[in-house]
Structures are given as C-alpha cells and as structure tokens.
Amino acid sequence: MSVTDLVTEVEQALVKGERLNKESEAYINLKHEAKRLRLDNDDIMAQVDNLKKVRRGWVKQEDEITAKLHAAGGFALHEATMTDVLQRLREVDLQLAAFRNQQQQNIRDVGHLKRAMSRIEKHGEVTSLVDRIDDTLHMGKAVDKDNPVFAEISELFNGLRTEFDKVAPKVMSYEQDICSLTTMAQTTALDMQGKSFREADDARMTLVSHLQQAKRMLAQLARLSDIQILNAQEVGMLARAQSQIQKHAQIRDLIKSANNDQITAKIRWLQDDTSSLRSTIRDIEAGMDSRSQESLAIIDKLRSLKDVLTAETGKLREQLIASIHEEEQGKARLAALRGEKLQNIRFIAMLRSALPDDGV
Numbered sequence: 001m002s003v004t005d006l007v008t009e010v011e012q013a014l015v016k017g018e019r020l021n022k023e024s025e026a027y028i029n030l031k032h033e034a035k036r037l038r039l040d041n042d043d044i045m046a047q048v049d050n051l052k053k054v055r056r057g058w059v060k061q062e063d064e065i066t067a068k069l070h071a072a073g074g075f076a077l078h079e080a081t082m083t084d085v086l087q088r089l090r091e092v093d094l095q096l097a098a099f100r101n102q103q104q105q106n107i108r109d110v111g112h113l114k115r116a117m118s119r120i121e122k123h124g125e126v127t128s129l130v131d132r133i134d135d136t137l138h139m140g141k142a143v144d145k146d147n148p149v150f151a152e153i154s155e156l157f158n159g160l161r162t163e164f165d166k167v168a169p170k171v172m173s174y175e176q177d178i179c180s181l182t183t184m185a186q187t188t189a190l191d192m193q194g195k196s197f198r199e200a201d202d203a204r205m206t207l208v209s210h211l212q213q214a215k216r217m218l219a220q221l222a223r224l225s226d227i228q229i230l231n232a233q234e235v236g237m238l239a240r241a242q243s244q245i246q247k248h249a250q251i252r253d254l255i256k257s258a259n260n261d262q263i264t265a266k267i268r269w270l271q272d273d274t275s276s277l278r279s280t281i282r283d284i285e286a287g288m289d290s291r292s293q294e295s296l297a298i299i300d301k302l303r304s305l306k307d308v309l310t311a312e313t314g315k316l317r318e319q320l321i322a323s324i325h326e327e328e329q330g331k332a333r334l335a336a337l338r339g340e341k342l343q344n345i346r347f348i349a350m351l352r353s354a355l356p357d358d359g360v
Contacts, residue, residue, distance in 0.1 A: 001108040021124035034113040160231040174221040255354045295323045
C-alpha cells in the first residue's frame, strides 16, 4: 500500500468516527512504512557515496585531460578520451540527481506519515477521554467537580491551545515570505532580454530555485494549517464533552429538586431547542443539496475537458475540491447537531420520568 493510500485510510477512518490509537493496525502500518522509507534512504545514501567516489575519479581524469588538450597535438590525441569522460560524468550526475529526487520524495513521505501518526495520537487522547465521559454519563453516573476528568480536559485544552497559538505567528510569517518570494520570482521571470544564453540559463536556474523554495514554504504552510485545523476540531470535541457534563449535572440537580414547575419549564425549553436544531439541520442540508448539484455540473464540465490541461480546468478542479470539502465539513457539523438533538431527547425522557403522570 502506498503512502498516499495509508494516509488516506487514516483520514477516512477519522472522518467516519472510528477510534484509532497507537495500538491500532493503521498506526502500526504507518510506523512500519516510515521505517521502510528511512532504510531506503540509508541505502540511497550508501549508493550516493559510492557514486561520488566514482565521480571524483572521473573529475580527476577530466582535469588531467583538459591540461593535455592545450599541448601541441593534444586535442587530436585526447579528444575521444575526453568525450568518453564527459559522457560518463554526465551520466553519473544525472544518476545522482535521480537518487536525490527519490530521497526528497522519501523524506516528504515520511513527513506525511509522521503527521498522520501525530493526528492519531492527538485524536486518540481526546476520543479516549470523551468516550470515558460518555460511558459514565450513559450509565447514569454523575461526573463530580472533583472527578479527574476535569483535570484531563483542562490539560488537553491547554496543550491544544498553546500549540495553536505558537503556530499562528509562523503561519503569518510564511504567508509574508511566500508573497515576497513569488513577487521577486515573477518580476525576474521574463527578464532575459539583453542576456547571453549562458546568463539567461543561469537566471532561469535561479528562478527555478526560488520557485522550489516557494513550493517548500507552501508545503510547510499547509502543515502548519493542518495543525491549526486539527487542534480546532479537537478543542470542539472537548468543549462538547464539557458542555455535556454541565448539562447532565443541571438535569440531575433539577430532578433532585422535585420542582415540577421548573422541570416542566425545562422540558419545554429543551423541546424548543430541539425544534431550533431541526431548523438549523434543514438549512444546512438544503445548502448541501445545492452544492452537490454544483459539484455534478463541474464534474460534467471537467469530463468534457478530460484531455485538456489549462488554467480553466485547474480552476474548475479547485472549485470541485472546495465544494466537496464544504460538503464533508457540513456532514460533520450535521453529525454534531444530531448528537445535540439526541442529547435533548434523552434529557426530556429523564425529566418526564421525574414528573407525576399528569405532567408535561
């Protein structure tokens, strides 16, 4: 299974709400693949070292033959040898470039795997705590203020928020640096007039170097944004769990008070809140239906341009991804809202059972 497949498998499992941790098969697979890639890079480095030794021999011959070319009759005597040496050097350099390219890809892949592993670790901590809270509440047990889960929630909250706050200024800095770098690159991109071929070629190599740097910075910016997105999602889960504890405590206190009027009023409030949730759910679903139709229209257009690569197809593909991404977020939001609705229904049932038969 490729790195992309492994990472996608994790992302899809988390979106579906599956519980992953360090003992899960998905995490173990990620860990094994990262180890394999590191060993592959060790092998590449060994091959690179061997090629560099061979290359030094060819370079030495190149220097020796170059010196002889200037002697009388040297060109005729050494032309064939020099041609062979230069060709071999060219082949070695291209092979070294290929090894370095594979090494870069392996390093990027290890980064993808480590991010997926980190996501499992972070999400696993949060879901483990949330599940324990859910199990306790569903068994009808109280989560008192002295319960250690509050300290755990606070610790996770603080850790996620601290990391989010540390990332924020880095994101802004990268955005500014990328803007400056791309502006500089685009300014000089076509400024080749009046230059010799060699000067223009050097300028193009410099341009490519700047653009490659911009790509690396964009990748780093994406990584930092992923951290912020994940932390915001995990904080949301913790906040919902904390709210659930508080609401359960309020319902239990209300039942203990045996104040039928207050219980009846709370039932009506929960019924109104449930109706409001249903209205919000309908609005979201209506918007998602509209976006689904837009996505289908974009897909049809892209299929009609399947053999074309233009700015238009790139823009259409980005619009399609954005639409699908919004639908994914919408589905996750709907799941959370229906969780709140389910909670309200359970609270109403608990309160109704505390009323006499002539209650609400």
